[in-house]
Structures are given as structure tokens and as C-alpha cells.
Amino acid sequence: MNSFSSRPADVVIVGGGIIGLLSARLLAQQGLRVRLLEAGSIGTQSSWAGGGILSPLCPWRAPEPVTALCSLSQTLYPQLAAALFEETRIDPEWTRSGLVFVDSAEIAEGLAWCEQKAVETRLLLPDDLQALEPALSRAGAASLWLPSIAQVRNPRLLQALRASLVKLEVDLVELQQVTGFETSEGRVTAARTEKGWHAAERFVVAAGAWTAKLLAELGSTLPIAPVKGQMLAYGAAPGLLSRIVVSGDRYLIPRRDGVILAGSTVETVGFDKTTTEDARGQLTNFAERLLPPLRDAKILRHWAGLRPGSPSGIPYIGHHPQLHNLVLCAGHFRNGFVMAPASCQLLADLLLDRPTALPPEPYALDAAH
Numbered sequence: 001m002n003s004f005s006s007r008p009a010d011v012v013i014v015g016g017g018i019i020g021l022l023s024a025r026l027l028a029q030q031g032l033r034v035r036l037l038e039a040g041s042i043g044t045q046s047s048w049a050g051g052g053i054l055s056p057l058c059p060w061r062a063p064e065p066v067t068a069l070c071s072l073s074q075t076l077y078p079q080l081a082a083a084l085f086e087e088t089r090i091d092p093e094w095t096r097s098g099l100v101f102v103d104s105a106e107i108a109e110g111l112a113w114c115e116q117k118a119v120e121t122r123l124l125l126p127d128d129l130q131a132l133e134p135a136l137s138r139a140g141a142a143s144l145w146l147p148s149i150a151q152v153r154n155p156r157l158l159q160a161l162r163a164s165l166v167k168l169e170v171d172l173v174e175l176q177q178v179t180g181f182e183t184s185e186g187r188v189t190a191a192r193t194e195k196g197w198h199a200a201e202r203f204v205v206a207a208g209a210w211t212a213k214l215l216a217e218l219g220s221t222l223p224i225a226p227v228k229g230q231m232l233a234y235g236a237a238p239g240l241l242s243r244i245v246v247s248g249d250r251y252l253i254p255r256r257d258g259v260i261l262a263g264s265t266v267e268t269v270g271f272d273k274t275t276t277e278d279a280r281g282q283l284t285n286f287a288e289r290l291l292p293p294l295r296d297a298k299i300l301r302h303w304a305g306l307r308p309g310s311p312s313g314i315p316y317i318g319h320h321p322q323l324h325n326l327v328l329c330a331g332h333f334r335n336g337f338v339m340a341p342a343s344c345q346l347l348a349d350l351l352l353d354r355p356t357a358l359p360p361e362p363y364a365l366d367a368a369h
């Protein structure tokens, strides 16, 4: 077996999305020599394509294991964003913009959930909302405002993570797709790419929507499948909208520089990432009806990403049942950013055999998800 690199790694991580990058940072900070293998370019798949809202769209609908990861992550994010800025001078724009649900038929459920979880909330009558967000179309009924919900500018967070990993001397290997693994006596000994083998003591698979394909190489099945999401970015004047606004299962996200994202579609069409005129029409109708000044704003970009879908949105985080030095962290579906710091903390705890930040059972590979 030809080893690809003479520098041995303690851990090889497969996948350079938010999950692989954040895991690499946590493990390198513990003094491990980490190599990260990425099939394309780091941070250009689902993690780049997402919206960066640091909450499930309707948090009251999320299963408890998802809520547990989100709640822990929400406490970790301000410090993570500040530390990354300090280290790299790249600002991930963590912003507590708040989130407003307009025309929601689930106000009662939302209020009850917020009260139970001690999440700050306010009920806004149509006049109240108009005073806060004058450019929005007038709401037909009361809206629910969660002022503490934050967002990050995900492409910038990914850039900051990458720069942080370079400083931590993580070996970043791009354009190398892992095509299989070498195993011996219940352990993985190396990951195979078209350019060679990468040996290590331990392995992490964080391959997003592609995770099931990769695990099939090991004879394992996991119900993680791609779910396409299309988004638009409008260039608007800064301040046109201040809060994230959710209506139905669509949303607008205002960035600090005036860019407003309109998302997103939920499509099960396999590994197809093409954008469609139909989705563009649906998103512009939604966005321009909710925020009429967008009719005069330029659409800067239209893109699609493949979310790593799992049956109930609960990610798989845990040891492979047969190959004990392989840990998996994938299947975050629509909430990969909000769950990432807590998920990667749990992964690092499991990999390093130390007490876990959260009970790991609900995320185990053989748990009923």
C-alpha cells in the first residue's frame, strides 16, 4: 500500500463542509494531527449554499434531539464567531437579527414552545410589525417575533474556518475524492483516493449528502439522501429589512450590506444541482409579495445546494457499529449550521473517548431516527 503523504495523521476527516471543518478545528485544538480530504473545493457544497439562520424554521416542530443540539450551539456561536474573527480577521457576521413569523397558522404552538423553552418572544399586531419593518407588506394577522434568533454569513464563516485550520496546521487536501477504505480486524486503516492512500489512527466521515454513497463502500447503509434547495440573492439598500422573516416554509434573510436572501425550495431530485426557472419564479413571487421594494432590486445570484437529508432531520453522530475507529457526523438536513458547533463537539467527545457534552444515544447510527 502506497501512503499518499509521509506526514502521518492522527485523524483523517472526509468532507470539507461546515461539519468537517469545525470537527477538524476542535480536534486540532486538542493537539491531534488532522488531515481533511475534500472531493472538490472546501466549503462549496451545502454549507456554502445555505442561509445561515441559527434556528430551525419552525423550532416547535423540531424533534427533541434536534432542539438539544440547536440550544447548545446557540450558546456556543457568539464565542465561536468572535474567536474566528480574532484569529483570522474574517468576520462571519454573527448577527442577532431576530426572526419574525408572519401569517403563521401556528402562533399558539410557537408561543407555547417558547414559554416552555424560555425563549424570548413577542406577539406583534399588524401595526406593530409595520412600525418595526415598514417595507414589508402589511400582515393580515398577528405575527410572532423571536428577537434572540441569530444568523451567520455562512460563506464567510467557512472562509474563516479554513483560515483558522491553516493556522492550526491542519493538512487540507482538496480535489481528492475518497472512494473507499482499507479495513483490518474491525478497524479502518486507510482512506483510498484516486491519488493514493491516507493512513491514520482514526477516521471521521462528514461527507454531507454523499455520506450514504461512501458508507456503501463499507457495506453499511444509512438513510441519508440529497434534498435540493434553491435560493436567490437580491441586492437591496442596507436597512430595507432588519429581521429574518418566515412565511410558510419560505423566508427572507437580510445581510448587513443590504443583500437579501430568499429561500428556499425543498426538492428530492437526487444529486441534481441545476437551478430552474420554475423555482426562480416561485421564489421571486414569494419575496416580492412579502417585501415589495424587491421588485426594483437586482437579483444578484440564483443557486442550488444539496442538503444531507435524514428521515426526521436528526443527524447521525457516532461510532460505526463494526469499525470502531470510524466516527460519523452527517444528516443535518435543513439545520446543519445551527446544529454544527454542538454536533462537532459531540463528535470530538466520542472520538476522544471523553464525557460527552450531550447524551449521545439519540444520534447513534443504530438508533431509530
Ligand SMILES: Cc1cc2nc3c(=O)[nH]c(=O)nc-3n(C[C@H](O)[C@H](O)[C@H](O)COP(=O)(O)OP(=O)(O)OC[C@H]3O[C@@H](n4cnc5c(N)ncnc54)[C@H](O)[C@@H]3O)c2cc1C
Pocket: 014, 015, 016, 017, 018, 019, 020, 037, 038, 039, 040, 041, 042, 043, 044, 045, 046, 047, 048, 049, 050, 051, 052, 053, 054, 055, 176, 177, 178, 179, 206, 207, 208, 209, 210, 211, 214, 228, 229, 230, 231, 263, 264, 265, 304, 305, 306, 307, 308, 329, 330, 331, 332, 333, 334, 335, 336, 337, 338, 339
Ligand atoms: C438552500 C439551503 C438553505 C439552507 N439554510 C440553512 C439555514 O439557514 N440554517 C441551517 O442551519 N442550515 C441550513 N441549510 C442546511 C445546511 O447548509 C446543511 O445541513 C449543512 O451545510 C451540512 O453540512 P455538511 O458539512 O454535512 O455538508 P456539505 O457542506 O455538503 O459538506 C460535505 C462535503 O463533503 C465532500 N465530500 C462528499 N463526498 C466526499 C468524498 N467521497 N470524498 C471527499 N469529500 C467528499 C463534499 O464535496 C462536501 O464539500 C441549508 C441548506 C440549503 C441547501
